[in-house]
Amino acid sequence: MLDLNTFKTIVNSTPLVSIDLIIKNSNNEILIGKRINKPAKDYYFTIGGRVYKNETMMDASMRILKEELGLKINCALNFIGIFEHFYEDSIFPNVSTHYINMAYQLNLDSTNLDALAKTQHSSYRWISVSDLMLKEDIHSNVKAYF
Secondary structure, eight states: OOOHHHHHHHHHHSOEEEEEEEEEOTTSEEEEEEEOSSSSTTSEEOEEEEOOTTOOHHHHHHHHIIIIIOOOOOOOOEEEEEEEEEESOOSSTTOOEEEEEEEEEEEOOOOOGGGSOOSSEEEEEEEEHHHHHHOTTBOHHHHTTO
């Protein structure tokens, strides 16, 4: 793991590689969580995170599911595409964030939203794509996936 000063230099100097997981249930709804941290703090967002050096996409996805949701599952991932996310803020004052993001879809039917981890998101909900597109509290980078 990087120390904070090194990570700040990286965030300030280069794009970060990340994965977002578009989790769908059998009702074709998307799982979103209200972000606790910058960037995109207080917006609803899909589950995701950075890819670490020497970590495969599958390993990163499984780690993100474990860290962000508390779920230890193996599942098939369907590649959606590559996206760029730009934010004026970051976890560091006066530092913007730029992500090169790979989006993957996976299906997950039975999960108790109240039991999901609260380390990155304060709450979760399932939402249809049509409703997702209309809500102002859902970040535009999430809407770009659809």
